[in-house]
Amino acid sequence: MNTATLTSDVISSDRVEGTKVYNEAGEKLGSIEELMIDKRSGRVRYAVMEFGGFLGMGTDRYPLPWDMLNYDVDKEGYVVPLDKDRLQGAPRFAQDARPDFTTDYGRSVNGYYGVPFI
Amino acid sequence: MNTATLTSDVISSDRVEGTKVYNEAGEKLGSIEELMIDKRSGRVRYAVMEFGGFLGMGTDRYPLPWDMLNYDVDKEGYVVPLDKDRLQGAPRFAQDARPDFTTDYGRSVNGYYGVPFI
Numbered sequence: 216m217n218t219a220t221l222t223s224d225v226i227s228s229d230r231v232e233g234t235k236v237y238n239e240a241g242e243k244l245g246s247i248e249e250l251m252i253d254k255r256s257g258r259v260r261y262a263v264m265e266f267g268g269f270l271g272m273g274t275d276r277y278p279l280p281w282d283m284l285n286y287d288v289d290k291e292g293y294v295v296p297l298d299k300d301r302l303q304g305a306p307r308f309a310q311d312a313r314p315d316f317t318t319d320y321g322r323s324v325n326g327y328y329g330v331p332f333i
Numbered sequence: 334m335n336t337a338t339l340t341s342d343v344i345s346s347d348r349v350e351g352t353k354v355y356n357e358a359g360e361k362l363g364s365i366e367e368l369m370i371d372k373r374s375g376r377v378r379y380a381v382m383e384f385g386g387f388l389g390m391g392t393d394r395y396p397l398p399w400d401m402l403n404y405d406v407d408k409e410g411y412v413v414p415l416d417k418d419r420l421q422g423a424p425r426f427a428q429d430a431r432p433d434f435t436t437d438y439g440r441s442v443n444g445y446y447g448v449p450f451i
Binding site: 224226227228229231232249250253255256258263313316317318321 | 342343344345346347349350367368369370371372373374375376377378381399400431434435436439
């Protein structure tokens with residue numbers, strides 16, 4: 216997460232969950248529903264965005280690598296580099312069908328976004 | 334977090350929040366209310382336990398270093414090495430008076446529990 220515009224080093228999960236997500240064109244994509252945390256390292260691997268379905272698709276959840284999120288103070292939300300075309304092909308799952316977040320799954324998600332899987 | 338008894342590498346913040354916390358004597362101490370996340374690294378620094386006040390103290394919040402949490406499958410909750418004496422002196426804050434989680438604050442919390450501040 217880009218913290219250049221933020222004043223504290225630490226944020227509460229309460230603040231992240233429910234925060235809106237926009238693309239760089241300013242279109243609202245959804246909001247953060249949950250965080251997926253690596254149990255051993257305690258690292259947040261993904262902020263999971265619920266997509267409101269304004270493209271006529273169902274309500275799906277998109278795991279976004281944490282480093283993709285940039286907080287925009289004016290928008291009071293996150294901005295991610297994810298245009299509609301990219302979103303349509305993005306890894307997603309139904310709310311009631313959360314996949315196992317295996318290493319292979321993680322690699323495929325991060326690979327889609329070009330974010331290193333550490 | 335000790336993951337020896339868990340089958341997935343990753344857990345949802347939804348699952349962590351609300352989970353009960355016990356000490357090693359089996360006494361319920363409280364439950365996890367929120368997670369404090371380092372924005373830059375995405376690392377969960379603290380699971381914040383709300384203490385129900387059964388010792389006659391008010392309802393306070395205790396930041397517990399993530400690595401202190403051990404999930405107990407039988408209890409369906411976390412067990413932390415935190416007896417009543419240790420809890421009484423532990424770093425805490427009122428719900429409406431969350432401190433800035435500065436580096437100094439982090440060092441003092443981790444120092445209390447003997448957990449390295451990374």
